[in-house]
Amino acid sequence: MATTIHPPGAKEIRDLRPSNTSGNGGRRDRVPAGSELRAVQEYAPPPASTGVWVFVAGVSMTFAALTSALVVRKGGALDWRHVTLPSILYLNTLVLLASSVTLEISRCHVAAFMGGVKATTGNPARWLYATLSLGMLFLAGQYIAWRQLSAQGLYLATNPSSSFFYVFTAAHALHLLGGLFAMGRVIRKLNEHVLSRATLDATAHYWHFMDVLWIYLLVLLWMKL
């Protein structure tokens, strides 16, 4: 099989493969003759952006596994007892939704600040502090929900529905706690003027995912428990 080398002036390329081979050996992805380097996408997204979605995929699989465990455990079980969700959970949901709102507001403020726009009033981090506070308020509310449930005599091992309530809410709370640490890191970096947009965006995406996940869990627990 003849081969040609480019640029001109170089010696003829010899194909050294044995002549009894068939096909072209699956040769692909050659640099086109006489052309520029193959155009490869120069821009790659910041790793933090990709990384957060990879992490979200993993967390989603964990909660999918727990959901299927719930469905299987409930199906045909004679010991399943309905659990009325503590009403504070609905208030907690509003708190978490509010934290997503404050997070979006803070992103606008931080973006303006990072873009060099003179700050209108106050510290650009204050809306981030608000988000952090609402997140902590949510966790406190979850703890109160647990106390309310245990006041009714429903503990982790009382019956399978209460078990799943505690497991789901604890798993979500642990992941939200991780989100709080990430938020704290963002605030620290902002105060030290070393915050990158990718870090803020990644943290924000994760936080909103925690929001969406909580709404999913609330509906799931309300329907199934």
Add this chain to the structure above:
Amino acid sequence: MHDMSAPAHAAQAPTGFLSKHVFSLDHKVIGKQYYGLALLAAIIGMFLSWVMRIHLGWTSFAIPGLHFLSKNGAPGDVMTPEYYLQLMTMHGTIMVFFVLTTAPFAAFGNFFLPIQVGAEDMPFPHFNMMSFWITFVSFVVMVSSFFVADGPTLGGWTQYAPLSAMGSVTGPGQGLGVVLWASSIAIFCIGQLLGSLNFITTTLDMRTKGMSLWRMPLTTWAWFITSIMGLTAFAVLMPACILLILDHVAGTSFFVPSNLVVNDQLQPHSGGSTLLWQHLFWFFGHPEVYIAIVPAMGIVSHILMANIRRPLLSHRILVYSMGAVAVLSYMVYGHHMFVSGMNPISSIAFSFPTLIITIPATIIVLIWLGSLYGARMRLNTACLFSLGMISMFITGGISGFFLAQPSLDIMLHATYFVVGHFHFVMAVSAMFGIFAGTYFWFPKMYGRMMNDTLGKIHFWLTFVGAYCIFMPFHYLGLASNVRRYQAFVDDYLQPLIPVHRFITVAAIATGLVQLIFLYNLIHSRFWGKPAPDNPWEATSLEWSTSSPPPFDNFGGKLPVVYHDPYQYGIEGSTGDYVMQTDPQQIQTQGDEA
């Protein structure tokens, strides 16, 4: 302020012993640490298999020194039946998790993935460091179960409920042993998730200029596909292990049904589903075995090309096939549960994709075999182990056809036929892939060549030895030899005991042969011949940098990629190949632009 996260090596190389060799952020050091962990785990796992095999051949034999490991488990150095099951459980767990998942994926992947895509390091080096140390902690927790009062758990690496979920009433090691096992595995899952995060992000975002996805080597593709499997599979195993721990320590009943009487005691649990554990476990478990073998497929493909000096028949189809295997792996897990009591219609639903998955796997094998046809091979040790891996994989794959059919699996389930199948197709194949990778990449990792003569002796003795050990397993299984038995007292099993003794002798002999490998490894590390940058005349990016690579992989200047890594059999400036970084532009007649 900039948008991109700063790469790890924007700063200088670390100084100080701890930050250089222990808590290193350098992916190369982390890869070597994983390799060392896998090596230690393999030695322990092999030792466990020896002790198991001696007991199987000579049940009342007193193995000298065994009572030091467990006074209760081996009084007078004679293994109790329960202790056999405990050792068997630890053998399987340690080998599957800490050798087969760790070495081909975490060890070689961590070392070479960033270099093969032309990056200075992975994007989250702190997570990477944490992933190793979390895995190490997981290993310590697992091994610690040997030293607790009752010993390790005895329920097999699969830990089926309700045996695994009811506590110490079901046997020694079933209390604290199970909690330690499940905790260790849950910790292991976290480590692997952090590792997968780095692998996926590196592959997608950290490729150097000119490195399109289709210009990545097959090893990079294999690690990328494996990391996606790892992300999704380990994320399911972790909550399963947590639910199992809760059944033990918190009195819940996720997996334990009602009205169970064990040792004349009515168990307090109620309502749980034993099949739930199997579904959760095998949803992880089947992708796990592909996590073990897909990196080895990539490694073998990569090494074969460099040694047959021409491209494989089709690289894209090989990548698509590895991807198809990965996707299908989630649909086949029920073939481990054909006789579990689940709906037989489900068995058909799982059997069909199990047979379908043989198609991409066979395509991969045929691409290998077809590429070998007419090739002038450089038969160095790495190439031999690659060929050996193909042989082992074909052998193991053939027995899979039988097990994929529920009607046959009714007979073969829980016999030695299954044990022979998975040892060939997963364990020995991946081990040969690990050996191939070691002999191929040792010069790059340590700057020294391994002794090829010793390597060839190691290969031939291991190859023959592995067949001597595991081929008879198929015969035993067809003769209805049940697995996970510590002794064979039934009449119909007596004629098979000489076969077991033969296997035991072969196992110990083959294990001793590995001392040649260990000697070669250690001797070459310190006194091996210095290695050139590209001893195998290979094309991918790891061979364009020095042996070993500098701290930031490329000496401060990231490579620019002009070619795919399949440019073998073409006269280039350095020989019959063109490296990915060579700016020579080449076109072949009849080729796609």
